[in-house]
Amino acid sequence: MKRSKLGPWLAIVIGAIYFLVPLIGTFEFSLRMRRGEYSFDAYRIVLGDPQFQATFAYSTCLALATILVGALLVVPTAYWIRLRLPGLRPVVEFITLLPLVIPAIVLVFGYLRIYNSSSWLPLTASDRATDLLLTFSYVTLALPYMYRAVDTGLRAIDVRTLTEAAESLGAGWPTILFRVIFPNVRVAVLSGAFLTFAIVIGEFTMASLLDRPAFGPYLQLIGANRAYEPSALAIIAFIVTWACMGLIQVFGRGARMAAETR
Amino acid sequence: MTALSIARSRLGQVSWSWLGVAPFFVFALMFLILPTGFLMVGAFQDAGGNFTLANIAHLFQPSILSAYWISIEVSAVSAIAGAVIGFFLAYAGVLGGLPRWIRPTLMTFSGVASNFAGVPLAFAFLATLGRVGLVTALLVKYFDFNLYSTGFNLLSFSGLALTYLYFQIPLMVLIMTPALDGLKRDWREAASILGASSWQYWRHVALPVLWPSLLGTTLLLFANAFGAVATAYALTGSSLNIVTILLYAQIRGDVLHDENLGYALALGMILITGLSNLAYIWLRTRSEKWLR
Numbered sequence: 140m141k142r143s144k145l146g147p148w149l150a151i152v153i154g155a156i157y158f159l160v161p162l163i164g165t166f167e168f169s170l171r172m173r174r175g176e177y178s179f180d181a182y183r184i185v186l187g188d189p190q191f192q193a194t195f196a197y198s199t200c201l202a203l204a205t206i207l208v209g210a211l212l213v214v215p216t217a218y219w220i221r222l223r224l225p226g227l228r229p230v231v232e233f234i235t236l237l238p239l240v241i242p243a244i245v246l247v248f249g250y251l252r253i254y255n256s257s258s259w260l261p262l263t264a265s266d267r268a269t270d271l272l273l274t275f276s277y278v279t280l281a282l283p284y285m286y287r288a289v290d291t292g293l294r295a296i297d298v299r300t301l302t303e304a305a306e307s308l309g310a311g312w313p314t315i316l317f318r319v320i321f322p323n324v325r326v327a328v329l330s331g332a333f334l335t336f337a338i339v340i341g342e343f344t345m346a347s348l349l350d351r352p353a354f355g356p357y358l359q360l361i362g363a364n365r366a367y368e369p370s371a372l373a374i375i376a377f378i379v380t381w382a383c384m385g386l387i388q389v390f391g392r393g394a395r396m397a398a399e400t401r
Numbered sequence: 402m403t404a405l406s407i408a409r410s411r412l413g414q415v416s417w418s419w420l421g422v423a424p425f426f427v428f429a430l431m432f433l434i435l436p437t438g439f440l441m442v443g444a445f446q447d448a449g450g451n452f453t454l455a456n457i458a459h460l461f462q463p464s465i466l467s468a469y470w471i472s473i474e475v476s477a478v479s480a481i482a483g484a485v486i487g488f489f490l491a492y493a494g495v496l497g498g499l500p501r502w503i504r505p506t507l508m509t510f511s512g513v514a515s516n517f518a519g520v521p522l523a524f525a526f527l528a529t530l531g532r533v534g535l536v537t538a539l540l541v542k543y544f545d546f547n548l549y550s551t552g553f554n555l556l557s558f559s560g561l562a563l564t565y566l567y568f569q570i571p572l573m574v575l576i577m578t579p580a581l582d583g584l585k586r587d588w589r590e591a592a593s594i595l596g597a598s599s600w601q602y603w604r605h606v607a608l609p610v611l612w613p614s615l616l617g618t619t620l621l622l623f624a625n626a627f628g629a630v631a632t633a634y635a636l637t638g639s640s641l642n643i644v645t646i647l648l649y650a651q652i653r654g655d656v657l658h659d660e661n662l663g664y665a666l667a668l669g670m671i672l673i674t675g676l677s678n679l680a681y682i683w684l685r686t687r688s689e690k691w692l693r
Contacts, residue, residue, distance in 0.1 A: 147497025150489040151507075154570070158514060161567065164529030164536060212428055219421035227422060234429045240678040241437055242628030244645055245667045248652050249436025252443070279432045337516045343631035348652055355631065358520040362527075362635050369524040376521035377513075384512045 162377065169370035181371035190357060191372075198346075198354035201270070202339040205277040206332040209285045212278065214328065217289045218320050221298050235286040238279050247276060247345045269349055276345045281335040288334070292327025293320075330387040337383040341376050437671065443664035456665035465647070469669065472627055472644040475558060479565035480622035486566070487573020488615065494574070495581040508578065511571035518568045523635035526564045530555045556637045564632060569622050576621070580614045580688065610688075617684030620677040627674055644670060 170177040172184075185191055220228050238246070254262035254272060262272040301323065305315045321328070343355035358376070362369045447453045460466070493499060494507040529536050532549060540546045554560055584607055592602040608615075630645045639646055644666065650656045651663040 144498055146489075147493035147499055150486075150493040150497070151499065151503060154486070154490045154493075154507075157570075158510065158567070160536060161525045161529040164534055165525040167535050168528035212425060216422055216425040219418070223418045224422060231422070231425065234425075234433065236678075236682075237429075237433050240624070240671075240675050241433070242630075242645065242670055242674060244628065244630050244648055244652070245440065245670055246433070246436055248648065248663070248667055249440050250432070251652065253436055253439050275428075275432050278428075334516070341519050341521060343520050343634070344649070348649070355520060358524075359631070359635050362520060362524055363638070370528045373521040373524035373528070377517055377525075380517050381513050384509065384516065387512075388509065 172367040181367040194354045194357035202336045209278045285331040288331035292324035333383040440664045440667045444668040468644040468647045476626035478562045483569025484619040487570040491577040511574040515571035519631035520635040613684040613688035617681040620681045624674040624677045
């Protein structure tokens, strides 16, 4: 059956225009800072801004903490569900979907009410405690993605045989988890990690309402007060997102190739 | 190992095995169930903690109703437009017969664009379609056409919906591509042997199989836009009265002057996103029957 390719081409071209024009527009705008000529002044100013460096570093640390806590929470749980408690699987899957159902702003509203400084667990009483609460909030946001990634990774390996082999060689639970299971789902954890990083790095709502000096609120502040810097920041944010997605693909491909040559 | 000790260790494993998932459930309780439950209960209480339906009734005042309504409209428009455009893009990528490099490029780009949301997305659209944006300026320069004279304003309903499409369309592409892959070639061949036209094939075979995932994904896109805060806040400040921005202002400074009404506002949001997500999950299980 010979079909016309005009329609598909048209769809792709219109799609490409819609998605590329804002990027081109933003890039062009970010170069306009110096009157009459293009320059990278906006980038120089942004990258040299101590506020930028501080907030970006803060959000990076938070993203790394989120990835660490998220992996330590999700990998053992997903492993254990596969190995011992398959009956609980629908319950756990449902819970991991909840962060997609309950908007982030509602979750953080709840945190502010039950963990305020006069509550039984005053997580907003000091800056360090609030950092902890923000990390846990981000773990919650990343939960659907992290769980899905790790669970897909576990599906590809024979959890039961690996566990029994390790047990018969005398390995204890910590050894099985950290030296057998974790290395085997490394790629899955990494792809969950980069996705988490992309979500956390520019997150605005939770950081702003918990009043922490993260990159998202900084972006908003610059957007409200400056003309050209926001465009430069948007391009930087786009590159960071692109890098995260690209790294997921690179690691995923590496794993596939290793599996094929095995 | 004696039989007894094996039996004992088995027994031990049964009772201990719950401990393996305990951290997860404690986490879910502390950071998902309890915070949401607190708001839900608070929505039915007055300031003194007594049961009341007054907060729910107060949601029906014009300013709050209009906030919900604008949110629902923006989310619905961006979800439906995103679903239609995203479907055609996914179709072009999977079944369009285009060069091979199109599909991986489309998928990679969709992965990036669906995650490029929040504040930077607002900046990108301001730089493009804002009053001094590139496209606005080029239209004036080459076509002598002032976009803003048509009543278009990026900082308004249509502008927000147009901006949301930037993450809605790619999300649709990412979810629909596997579904389109699930359409078996045999079906198409069988239909064409039986003399069906391309239109008849789509009308009687492909669309009936695809509609649960089409509709379901549209609902997912709806919930996705409904809960969004950052893009709208960075784009319009507080000039556009949508429910997430109202809730944001309420959390910051109790603009409703009623704590419990704030909880009811949150409850309404959970109900709307919850219902559309439940419908999505239900439709998805239906669509998985065929698309395996």
